[in-house]
Amino acid sequence: MAKAQSLPLTGSILPPPEILEHYEKIRPGFADRLVTAFEKQGGHRRSLEERALLAQIDLARRGHMFGFILGLTALAGGTLAAILGAQWAGGFIGGGGVVGLVSVFVLGQRARALPKHSGPSSAGQRSAEEI
Numbered sequence: 001m002a003k004a005q006s007l008p009l010t011g012s013i014l015p016p017p018e019i020l021e022h023y024e025k026i027r028p029g030f031a032d033r034l035v036t037a038f039e040k041q042g043g044h045r046r047s048l049e050e051r052a053l054l055a056q057i058d059l060a061r062r063g064h065m066f067g068f069i070l071g072l073t074a075l076a077g078g079t080l081a082a083i084l085g086a087q088w089a090g091g092f093i094g095g096g097g098v099v100g101l102v103s104v105f106v107l108g109q110r111a112r113a114l115p116k117h118s119g120p121s122s123a124g125q126r127s128a129e130e131i
Contacts, residue, residue, distance in 0.1 A: 013038065067104075070101065071101050074093060074094055074097020075094050078090040081094075
């Protein structure tokens with residue numbers, strides 16, 4: 001029969017120091033290579049997260065800029081229509097553009113402020129010890 005072994009669990013992807021020492025005895029330099037690979041992976045992950053964050057910031061800036069341009073265009077179009085004698089149309093164009101932008105902004109802020117629902121409640125779930 002095969003004998004079951006238990007390995008200590010750690011909060012890291014790296015094995016515990018005792019196991020690293022065992023790897024080093026089997027193949028000298030392996031533990032150092034493993035730690036180096038772990039450090040490179042961490043740096044890569046951080047650079048990806050930074051790029052994603054910068055992309056989100058850039059997207060938000062562009063959204064604000066285009067919203068501002070759209071709002072100014074609506075106000076200018078409404079003002080021009082009112083000057084040319086179509087006051088009702090100008091009011092709808094200018095007012096509708098501004099109200100639309102404000103509502104999109106407010107609803108977007110509200111959607112970001114609401115907590116995300118992550119699935120069914122854990123209140124009805126049982127732990128592994130209860131089963």
